[in-house]
Amino acid sequence: MEYLTRVLKRMSDLPDFRHHPLCKATKLTHLIFADDSMVFCKGNLASITRVMEALNDFSAVTCLVENLEKSNIFLASMEEDEQARILQYTGFSKETLPIRYLGLPLSSMKWNKIECFQLVEKITAKIKQAYAKNFSYAGRLQVINAILFSIYNFWGAVSILPQSVLKEIDRKCRDYLGGQ
Template sequence: MGLQGLLHKVESEGLIRGVSICRTRPCVSHLFFADNSVLFCRAKESECQVILDILSVYKKGSGQKSNRDKTNIFFSSNTQPDLQASIQQILGVPSIRHYEKYLGLPAFVGRAKKQSFIYIREHVWKKLQGWKEKILSQASREVLIKAVIQAIPTYSMSCFKLPKGLIKDIEVMIRKFWWGFSSDTRKTHWVKWERLCSPKEDGGMGFKEIEKFNEALLAKQVWCMMNNPDSLCFKVIKASFFPNCSILEANESCWFLCMEKHP
């Protein structure tokens, strides 16, 4: 019996309980990706001890040992500090904050959504600062904007809907770089940004409108879910936003929430 089988066994016996946002949604006790594992249980000392026992049994049976140096624990905001300390002592691993990243993306996105993705803005800013002092033609700036700057947020946008404030900040930096800027002067922007984002055959430069590109990437994810109705992701989102109809029959607000909340 593998690790997944052991987790299913103790969950069926009621020894641990995974995460479920509401009664109609699937209860998730674990997620596996490559050699990474994310385990869920209630903030109870008994359940944490069960997790430790499972990992010990799995280690003896498979010879594989969890890497404690790369293991962390995350508590919900309503977990009491003394209980957090007790559980940390049992598990022997440190806790993490909201904005830690996993596979290059925020593991947790709270209400301060812009702060969760501030690393994108910082990455764009650092790139532009490195090019600011160089003498670049408009053709060179076009290539750098399309091939580098507008590619930076693509990976994050394929999974999350970025805050409008963050998108605006990035586009402001791109516009300044396109028209030229320095620390004490601002050059005239001769054409509206919307016009620059139109195709070249229509008189624009073909730059991407980041917000619309973000929505297109998320719509692609929705299409992937439609073609994989047995996936855990689809089951959770269906139970959340369109439990009594298909995704194509869902109203506009459901579509928006699907893209907004897609994991």
């Protein structure tokens, strides 16, 4: 993946490449996690052509090819005909934000209560499980510390959770601890 980073860096230095507006200040072109990558650029054909050239160069050298069934492109604030040209050129399928990656919502905006609904539902499901209902006070406290807070910490380490979500989680944990 180091080679992909170098290829994308070279590509971003070309005069016809334009960064995504939210990535311009930092000159961010991509993120890589394990065998997944996200590439960012302005949604114009010239920039996307450069990205595809970089990916093709990477593929030619490493013999690694993107899986078109798992590859998506996110296009916004563009004319439909421009989007159609880009989709045809890349072969990727169009997707819209927010999406989930590793169980977490990916969004270009701050998370809201709706995006965190799954977190509250996971905690509620753990509380409602049959084994958890029959615990003593100390057992319920262990469930809260070991299971519920680990779920909460996983999400909280990635993003700042809305205050309303935190209050809802606190309320559910208090009710569970009280035996309700």
